[in-house]
Every structure is written in C-alpha cells, then in structure tokens.
Amino acid sequence: MAAIETRELRKVYRGRAVVDGLSLRVEEGEVFGFLGPNGAGKSTTVKMLLGLVQPSGGEALVLGGRPSDPAVRARLGFLPEQFRFQTWMTGQEFLHFHGRLAGLGAAELRTRVPEVLEEVGLGGRGGETLGGYSKGMLQRAGLAGAILARPRLVFLDEPTSALDPIGRVEVREIIERLRASGVAVFLNSHLLSEVEQVCDRVAFVKAGRVLRQGSMRELMGGVLPVDLRVDTLSPELLAALGRVGEVRHTDAHTPGRVDVTLWLEREDALPALADAVHGHGARLYALSPRRPDLETMFLELIEGGAPQGQPSRSAVHA
Ligand SMILES: Nc1ncnc2c1ncn2[C@@H]1O[C@H](COP(=O)(O)OP(=O)(O)OP(=O)(O)O)[C@@H](O)[C@H]1O
Secondary structure, rough: OOEEEEEEEEEEOEEOOOOOOEEEEEOOEEEEEEEEEOOHHHHHHHHHHOOOOOOEEEEEEEOOOOOOOOOOOOOOOEOOOOOOOOOOHHHHHHHHHHHOOOOHHHHHHHHHHHHHEEEEOOOOOOOHHHHHHHHHHHHHHHHHHOOOOOOOEEEOOOOOOOOHHHHHHHHHHHHHHHHHHEEEEEEEOHHHHHHHHHHEEEEEEEEOEEEEEEEHHHHOOOOOEEEEEOOOOOOOHHHHHHHHHHHEEEOOOOOOEEEEEEOOOOHHHHHHHHHHHHHHHOOEEEEOOOOOOHHHHHHHHHHOOOOOOOOOOOOOOO
C-alpha cells in the first residue's frame, strides 16, 4: 500500500484549474519533497490529501483510503505553514487539547505530551503560555501537535521557516526518526538544501502538474558525478579511469594538479577510482561524489518546464 497515491487529481477555482491532472505516489516510510514555485498548487494539493478541500476531478488515496474518511484522518499529522495558535493556552494544554481531538485518552496524554515536548526541544517549557513563545518555539509546538498521535503519514508545510540553524538540524533529525519508525513524511519546503539532505524522493510541480518525480539519483539521469583531483594524469591513468566510469571533463591548467570529472553508474565503483590512481603512481588529493543539486534542477525545470519522463542531464554537467 502506498502512503499517498493520486491519479489525475484536479481542482478548479472559478473556471481555472489550479491543480491540473496531478499524479504522484509516495511510499510508506518515505520522506517525499513536494517542490514548486509560489502558486503551483502545492497547498491546494495538500488540502485535498487531508480531506479539507473537495477535488474537482481525479482520485486521491491516502493510507489506502479516502482522505475524507475519519479513520484515515486519525492516522495523519499536519503542520500547516501558518498555524493559528490558541495563545492563552500553555504548550501542555494545547497538546492535551489536540490529543483529545485526535482521540487519545487522558492517561496516554499524561506520558505522551512530555515525551513530544522533549522531542521537539520544548522540554521544560510546556507550562508557559503560547502567547509568550517565540516564532521558533511556536513552530516546534506545531510540530509536536503533528506527531503527537503517532501518525503514519505527516504533512509538514515549511516546518523550519522560523527556526535557527540548530532548530533546522533538530527538525531534520525528527524527520529521520519518523522515517526510521516507518512514518511517511510529505515535506513542502522552499529550502532546497534541506530537502536534498532529508528527502528520499521529490516531485517538482508547476501550474498544478508534476513536471518530474523520482529519487535524487533518478532526477540526475541515473549517474553519480565524481570530482577527482590528482597530481598528474598519465594517458594510462586516464584510460584506467575511463574503464571505471565515463570521463566527462579534465582540467590541467593549474601546475601540479589535474581535476577530472567522471560519471559513475554505481556508488560502489568509487574505491576502484582510488585504486586506479594509486596503481598508476599518481597522488590523490580529492575524491568527491557530487551531491545532487536541487536548486539547479529546480531552476531548469521550473523555468524550462520540461515534461515528466525526460531525464535532465544538464544539472550534472561539469
Ligand atoms: N480558495 C481559493 N479560491 C480561489 N483560488 C484559490 C484558492 N486557493 C488557492 N487558489 C489559487 O490557486 C493557486 C494555487 O495556490 P496554492 O496555495 O495551492 O499554491 P502553492 O503552490 O501552495 O503556493 P505557495 O508556494 O505560494 O504557498 C493560486 O493561484 C491561488 O490563488
């Protein structure tokens, strides 16, 4: 069973399709990044997946059921981007209130509330009123509310927009713990570096349609670019490197060093590159697999609007 599966999902507002045949699939226990420019239809999609907005067409299955089904909703967590907090409540009261709405019993909440407060970094602050919380503390409280009832799927809309760098790392760790316990996370964020670090797969949307979806590796055309720096590059070493991967670029302009960019098909070919360098008597200064660059992909896709199914290689050009 997929955590989310949509087929040709549509939403029309005043004659204009803001979600226009959107098809995507999110597996259980997967962290999925949902990316797109302002107005692409991301929030509207999330609202349809939460059963808050009725689709105009197409189909959406969430945890195998309809989003409007209360039994499905009980297994969802949601952190909206703009949360309206009951400022007069303390952090604990807020979580007890949301926990009761989610169907948790008073006895369970007595242990669960301090546990989630601790998990989101608000341990010891639960007795203070939300009106006195900083923006970052409110975002942490909202996140606590989203994970309180042990959901199977959590929607996080810009979960770190108010957080400092330490808070961002902590939220990433929370997301990783959710994934480790089999919870799927649907992450909406404009912070692409963050998405790169935490997401298993991403979808790019524009004008209500998915332009492309897949793992970082798939989005890069299935290749792993590697930057290599050696002191010297003999023709024999170049040939040996060419047997391990595809040599895309060499730069010998700086005396005493040569930079080589290769494309590998598999990560486990990396040690063979080091072996080739040593085997040909050269000295190795750097061997760096290049991380997928979502920002380049995003700009290229969103500005170019390439259709789904065509791998983009320009994002990995040396
Ligand atoms: N209730 C509504 N009535 C009319 N139009 C709406 C409504 N909700 C959203 N829209 C329109 O649908 C389009 C998509 O909006 P949506 O909020 O889903 O985009 P988004 O991708 O989440 O954008 P952002 O990144 O800015 O949050 C926008 O043009 C918006 O004006």
